Amino acid sequence: MDTRLLRSFLAVVRAGGITAAAAELGFVQSTVTTHIQALERLTRTPLLDRHPGGVSPTQAGTLLAERAQQILDLEDRMLAELAADAARPTGPVRLCAPESVCAYHLAPLLATFRERLPEVRLSLFPADTRTALTAITERRADLALLLEPSVDPPQADVADLGRVELSLVGSTACDLPRDRPITPAELAATGVLLLEEGCAYSDDLAALMSAAGTPVAQPRFGGVETVKRCVAAGLGLALLPTVTVAEELADGRLVRLRPPDLAEQRLWLLRPRSRWASPAIQAVQTLLTETIPATSAP
Numbered sequence: 001m002d003t004r005l006l007r008s009f010l011a012v013v014r015a016g017g018i019t020a021a022a023a024e025l026g027f028v029q030s031t032v033t034t035h036i037q038a039l040e041r042l043t044r045t046p047l048l049d050r051h052p053g054g055v056s057p058t059q060a061g062t063l064l065a066e067r068a069q070q071i072l073d074l075e076d077r078m079l080a081e082l083a084a085d086a087a088r089p090t091g092p093v094r095l096c097a098p099e100s101v102c103a104y105h106l107a108p109l110l111a112t113f114r115e116r117l118p119e120v121r122l123s124l125f126p127a128d129t130r131t132a133l134t135a136i137t138e139r140r141a142d143l144a145l146l147l148e149p150s151v152d153p154p155q156a157d158v159a160d161l162g163r164v165e166l167s168l169v170g171s172t173a174c175d176l177p178r179d180r181p182i183t184p185a186e187l188a189a190t191g192v193l194l195l196e197e198g199c200a201y202s203d204d205l206a207a208l209m210s211a212a213g214t215p216v217a218q219p220r221f222g223g224v225e226t227v228k229r230c231v232a233a234g235l236g237l238a239l240l241p242t243v244t245v246a247e248e249l250a251d252g253r254l255v256r257l258r259p260p261d262l263a264e265q266r267l268w269l270l271r272p273r274s275r276w277a278s279p280a281i282q283a284v285q286t287l288l289t290e291t292i293p294a295t296s297a298p
Contacts, residue, residue, distance in 0.1 A: 001042065002038075003071065003072060003075055004035065005035045005036075005038055005039050005042075006039075006064075006068040006071060006072060007025070007072065008021065008025060008027070008031075008032045008035035008036065009035065009036060009039055009047065009061075009064065009065070009068060010065060010068055010069065010072070010139070011024050011025050011032070012032065012036060012048065012055060013056075013057050013061070013065050014138050014139075014140070015054075016053075016054040016055065016056065017054035017055055018032050018033055018036070018055065020054075036048065039064075043060065043064065045058075045060045046058050046060070046061075047060055047061035047064060048061055069139065069275075070274075073275050073276050074276070076276065076278070077276040077278075088119065088279060089117050089119065089120050089278075089279045089280040089282070089283035089284075090119035090120060090279070090280055091119075091120065091121065091278060091280045092120075092121045092122075092123065092280070093120055093121070093122050093123070093142050093143065093278075093280050093281050093284045094123050094125070094135075094140065094141045094142045094143075095122060095123070095124050095125075095141065095142065095143045095144070095145070095284065096124070096125050096126070096127035096131070096132045096135050096141045096143075096144045096145070097124065097126065097127065097132070097144065097145035097146075098126065098127070098128060098145070098146075098147045098199070099126040099223055099224060100147075100224045100240070100241050100243075100244050101145050101147060101267065102124050102125075102126050103224070103244070104241065104243045104244050105145075105243070105267075105292060106124060106145075109291050109292075110122070112287070112291060113284070113287060116287060117280070117283055117284065117287065119280075120280045120283065120284060122284060125141075127141075127144070128196065128198030128199060129146050129147075129148055129151075129198060129200065130198050131198070132144040132145075132146055132270070133146075133153055133155075133156075133270075136153075136155060136156055136270060136272050137155055137272075139275070142271070142272075142277070142281045142284075143269065143270065143271055143281065143284060143285060143288070144156075144269075144270040145161075145267060145268065145269055145270075145288075145292075146267070146268045146270060147164060147199075147200060147201070147241075147265055147266075147267055147268075148200045148265065148266065148268060149200065149204075149263040149264060149265060149266065150266070151268045151270070153270065154273075155272060155273055155274070156270040156271060156272055156273050157270070157271050157272075157273050158268050158269070158270055159268065159269040159285075159289055160266060160267075160268060161266070161267040161268065161269055161288070161289065161292045161293050162266065162267060162292075162293045163264055163265070163266055163267075164241055164243075164265045164266060164267050165241065165242040165243075166201055166239055166240065166241055166242060166259065166262070166265060167239070167240060167241075167242040167245055167249070167256050167259075168182060168237060168238070168239050168256070168257045168258065168259035169228075169231055169237065169238055169239075169240060169245050169248070169249070169254040169255065169256055169257065170190070170231060170236075170237045170254065170255050170257055171231055171232055171233065171234040171254065171255070172232075172252065172253070172254070172255055173234055174190070174234075174237070174255055174257070176190065176237075176257055177257075178255070178256070178257055178258065179258075180258060181258045181259060181260050181261065182237070182257050182258060182259060182260065183212075183260070184208060184209040184212035184213075184214045184260060185212070185214055187205075187209055187214070187237060187260075188209055188214035190236060190237055191235065191236030191237065192205065192206075192209070192236055192237055192238070192239075193221060193227045193230050193231060193235065193236045193237065193238040194206055194219075194220050194221065194238075195220065195221055195222075195223075195224070195227065196220045196221070196222055197220060200265060201239055201241075201262065201265050202220075202239065204262050204263055205239050205259075205260075205262065208260055208262065224240055224241075224244045227240065228240070228244070228245060228248060228254070231254060232248070232253055232254060237257065239259055239262075241265075267292065269285065269288055269289065269292070271285055
């Protein structure tokens with residue numbers, strides 16, 4: 001069997017449509033259609049259900065997708081092991097992480113990565129927990145970093161990289177007390193700027209306020225930098241990783257308050273459990289476990 005057919009089929013299942021899969025693979029649409037038709041002739045059964053919104057796998061297609069992933073993993077492993085330099089870390093590694101982790105934990109380490117792993121092409125893309133777990137499952141990421149109180153996904157091995165400290169911050173004009181935790185009522189009265197749903201610590205803060213009878217009606221924001229500027233402008237308070245506001249706290253652009261009691265946030269490194277990891281993936285995993293804890297709070 002031509003494994004290109006399997007790669008096209010998996011792309012269609014991931015994307016939910018032939019047009020989107022063709023764009024992902026860099027093929028014209030007719031090529032992907034031909035690949036799917038060839039697979040259906042080979043297996044003598046329909047593999048996709050066509051509907052107005054796109055396509056979805058049939059029962060046979062679902063089974064094929066599972067087996068196809070195993071076959072392609074084996075092919076990748078075989079090609080790497082047959083290469084003369086199979087043990088040398090080389091090639092692409094796809095890593096996803098929360099936006100704040102990409103910017104404040106990983107970006108400062110990229111020079112170290114390049115120096116120690118010069119032949120590894122590391123690509124980063126931001127993802128919340130749900131997106132990261134989906135990316136791991138669908139083979140769109142080789143490694144993932146999650147910022148959560150705890151994680152135990154069945155599809156991945158997990159390493160605890162340590163605690164990530166959070167700070168509740170306000171503008172310099174904020175007159176709330178700094179010698180005790182801010183109450184949910186005070187948070188509601190002042191206004192809270194939350195990151196997008198799926199951000200564990202923002203969701204925890206919103207849930208705490210809701211449980212205390214002060215539900216949060218404030219809009220969600222897509223990034224840490226936007227939230228920081230809004231806080232500095234006096235539009236409300238925000239709970240953010242301390243590393244992301246360290247400069248603003250040090251030079252007096254923001255003030256630090258005591259947040260309510262919330263779950264401790266930790267940084268977790270995930271690698272797919274059932275998928276073969278190339279030497280490059282293993283090397284990046286090792287380097288992350290060595291360097292990331294140094295950037296997290298003790």
